[in-house]
Each structure stands twice: as structure tokens, then as C-alpha cells.
Amino acid sequence: MRQLIPKVFLFAVCLMFLCGVSCVWAGEWQVVERHQLTLKHQLSDSASANRYLNQLFLQREIVRKKLGHIPITPVTVYLASSQRVFDDLTQGRLPHWSAAVAMPALQTIVLRSEHVSQRVQTMQHEFSHVLLYAAVGKHVPVWFNEGLAMWASHEWRLQHTASVLYAVLSGGLIPLSEIDSVLRFPSVKADLAYTESLLAVLYIIRLGGENAVVAMMSELSHGAPFDVALFRVTEKTPHEFEQAWRDYVSGRFSLTALLVSPDSLWGYLVLLFGVAYVAVKLRNRTKLRRWEAEERMEELELKVYQPEDTP
Structure with a gap:
């Protein structure tokens, strides 16, 4: 499997979005602009539009600093006031778990305004996609x-630790190339x-030092292929x-590593959460198998039961 995002897929997503914007809600967008940021919102979000725009500016600058003060690029942000508007803009082509999407080639981001609790992280996440594309000018591996x-x-939560722990213990780590x-x-x-x-990006930093991300961005923005940039930063x-990364993850998230960690209390909490996570998955699998067995028995009963003929 190729390790790069196919250009045809990127083109299809952009075309899909342009059709969504032109055909749906076309006359309902209000616009505020500042600092090379354009926020398009609906009347229901007018009262908070300037606050959103200020927050967008702040989060863009935070991400630019982390990536090495890369050049500013104009970005348009659509603020979808509901799931219905979000689905209309994206033509319903995104997974149900999507809360936002970036289309770097269009320098465009679509956010759902109701996800207030995750707003800052979501803005930073999507700005990273747009700024990376603008600075590098080429595709990089999805991971x-x-x-x-x-x-x-x-973005790191306790549930992430539990999911990786389960993947390590069950042999379910996903190869980086499959993340495409x-x-x-x-x-x-x-x-x-x-x-x-x-974890793969954190491993780059572990190998290349605290400025590894900035070094990677510099290499890529000066035309180095990703494989070359990776080698220059990590050797x-x-x-x-990938092999070293898998060994690193398997070691870091083993039961032994969690139990002897300097933050042992945290390790025990993670272990407890991980055990609960595994138990829930096993219980769900058992329940599913029971339901399937019951369905097979019901089908069997229907097949073997033949009512007696009435005289």
C-alpha cells in the first residue's frame, strides 16, 4: 500500500466541498475577516463570531510557533451550526465520528460550533493540517x-493509553503504512x-531531540523527500x-513498564483503566456471540418445527 495520500482522493474531497458550499446554504453565510482569516458563519452564531475569530487567530499562531514560525497562509473557516449543516457541507462523506475537517489544498477548515468543549484542540488540530500543507507543498505520510x-x-487522554495497552497486549498495533x-x-x-x-511523532522527537519537528519542517519545506528528511533527523x-518505533511502543506500554514506572500510582490507574477497557471489550464480544447463537437456535427451531396437518 502506498504511504502517500492519493492526489485523486484529495481532488475528490475538494470538489465535493465546493459543490456543498455552492449548492447548500449558499445565501446564509455571514462573513468576518481579520489577520488573513475569514470566518463564515450562520446567523445563529453571529453573537459569538468575533470571539470565534479571535480564538482562531490565537490558535493559528500557537501552531505556527510549534512548527517553527512557518509563513502565514490565508485560511477560510466555515462554522457549521449543526450536524445537518456539517453533513451538507461535506456531502455526508465523512465518518460519523468526525467533528471537523481540513481541506489544505483549499486552505479551508469546517468546524462544528456545538463542540465547544473541544474547540481549542480542534482548531489547533485542523490548523496543523493546513499549515503543514502550505509550508511543505507536498504530501507526507498520513501518520x-x-x-x-x-x-x-x-491530544492525549487516559483512554488513549488504555487503547494502546490493549493493542500491545493483543498484538493489534496497526502498521504505520496502513494508517493511510x-x-x-x-x-x-x-x-x-x-x-x-x-506516538510516532513523539518517537521522532525522542530520536531527534526537542527541535526535531522544526527540523523536519525545515527539511521538508526546502524540498527534501519525506524519507530523506526522516533519515536526516532520526538517522x-x-x-x-517503524521497527524501532514498534519496539519502543511495546516496551513503553508493557505491563512491566507501567508497574515499575516512576509515576507508579499513575501506572496502576492506567492499568486499572486498561483492565476495565479489556473487560468491556471481552464482555461485548461474549454478548455478541450469545446473540448470534440464540439467533441460530431460533432459526433451527423454525426449520424443525412443522405443524400437524389439520383434518
Whole structure:
């Protein structure tokens, strides 16, 4: 499987979005602009539009700093006031778990305004995609793109630790190259793929030092192919990097590592959460098998039962 996002897919997504904007809600968008940011919103969000725009500016600058003060690029943000508007804009082509989407080639982001609690992280995540594309001007592996966005937005929760722990113990780590297909994954597998992507970027920093991300961005923006940039920063080929990364993740998220960690109390909490996570998955599998067995028995009863003929 190729490790780069196909150009035809990117073109299709952009074309889909343009059709959505031109055909749906075309006359209802209000516009506010500042600092090379354009916010398009509906009347229901007018009262908070300027606050949103200020927040967008702040989060864009935070991400720019993390990526090495890369050049500013104009960005248009659509604020969808409901799930229905979001689905109309994206033509319903995104997974149900999507809360936002970036279309870097169009320098465009679509956000759902009702996700207030996750607003800052979501803005940073999507700005990372747009700014990376604008600075690099070429495709990069999906795991690096998504991992960089998660790193820039500080996306790490206890459930991520539990999901990686379960994947390590069950032998279910996803190869980095397979993360290309993340948009076709079910939500649980997609969550693991995003978490692994973040861990891969953190491993680049572990190998290349605290300025590794800035160094990668510099190499890529000056025309280096991704494999070359990765080697210059980590001194590993993509194959060597992935093997070392898998060993690193397997070691970091083993039961032994959690129990002897300096933060042992945290380790025990993670372990407890992980055990509960595994127990729920096993219980759900058992319940599913029971339901399937009951369905087979019902089908069998229907087949063997033949009513007696009435005289």
C-alpha cells in the first residue's frame, strides 16, 4: 500500500466541498475577516463570531510557533451550526465520528460550533493540517500528518493509553503504512490509528531531540523527500524507524513498564483503566456471540418445527 495520500482522493474531497458550499446554504453565510482569516458563519452564531475569530487567530499562531514560525497562509473557516449543516457541507462523506475537517489544498477548515468543549484542540488540530500543507507543498505520510496535528494540539487522554495497552497486549498495533486508510476505519480503530500516529511523532522527537519537528519542517519545506528528511533527523530509514518505533511502543506500554514506572500510582490507574477497557471489550464480544447463537437456535427451531396437518 502506498504511504502517500492519493492526489485523486484529495481532488475528490475538494470538489465535493465546493459543490456543498455552492449548492447548500449558499445565501446564509455571514462573513468576518481579520489577520488573513475569514470566518463564515450562520446567523445563529453571529453573537459569538468575533470571539470565534479571535480564538482562531490565537490558535493559528500557537501552531505556527510549534512548527517553527512557518509563513502565514490565508485560511477560510466555515462554522457549521449543526450536524445537518456539517453533513451538507461535506456531502455526508465523512465518518460519523468526525467533528471537523481540513481541506489544505483549499486552505479551508469546517468546524462544528456545538463542540465547544473541544474547540481549542480542534482548531489547533485542523490548523496543523493546513499549515503543514502550505509550508511543505507536498504530501507526507498520513501518520505524520495526523500525528503532527495531535502533537500540536496536545491530544492525549487516559483512554488513549488504555487503547494502546490493549493493542500491545493483543498484538493489534496497526502498521504505520496502513494508517493511510484511517477514514475508512471504524471509530475505535481510527482512534488507535490517531494515537499511534502521535506516538510516532513523539518517537521522532525522542530520536531527534526537542527541535526535531522544526527540523523536519525545515527539511521538508526546502524540498527534501519525506524519507530523506526522516533519515536526516532520526538517522533511520522508514523501515528501521517503524521497527524501532514498534519496539519502543511495546516496551513503553508493557505491563512491566507501567508497574515499575516512576509515576507508579499513575501506572496502576492506567492499568486499572486498561483492565476495565479489556473487560468491556471481552464482555461485548461474549454478548455478541450469545446473540448470534440464540439467533441460530431460533432459526433451527423454525426449520424443525412443522405443524400437524389439520383434518
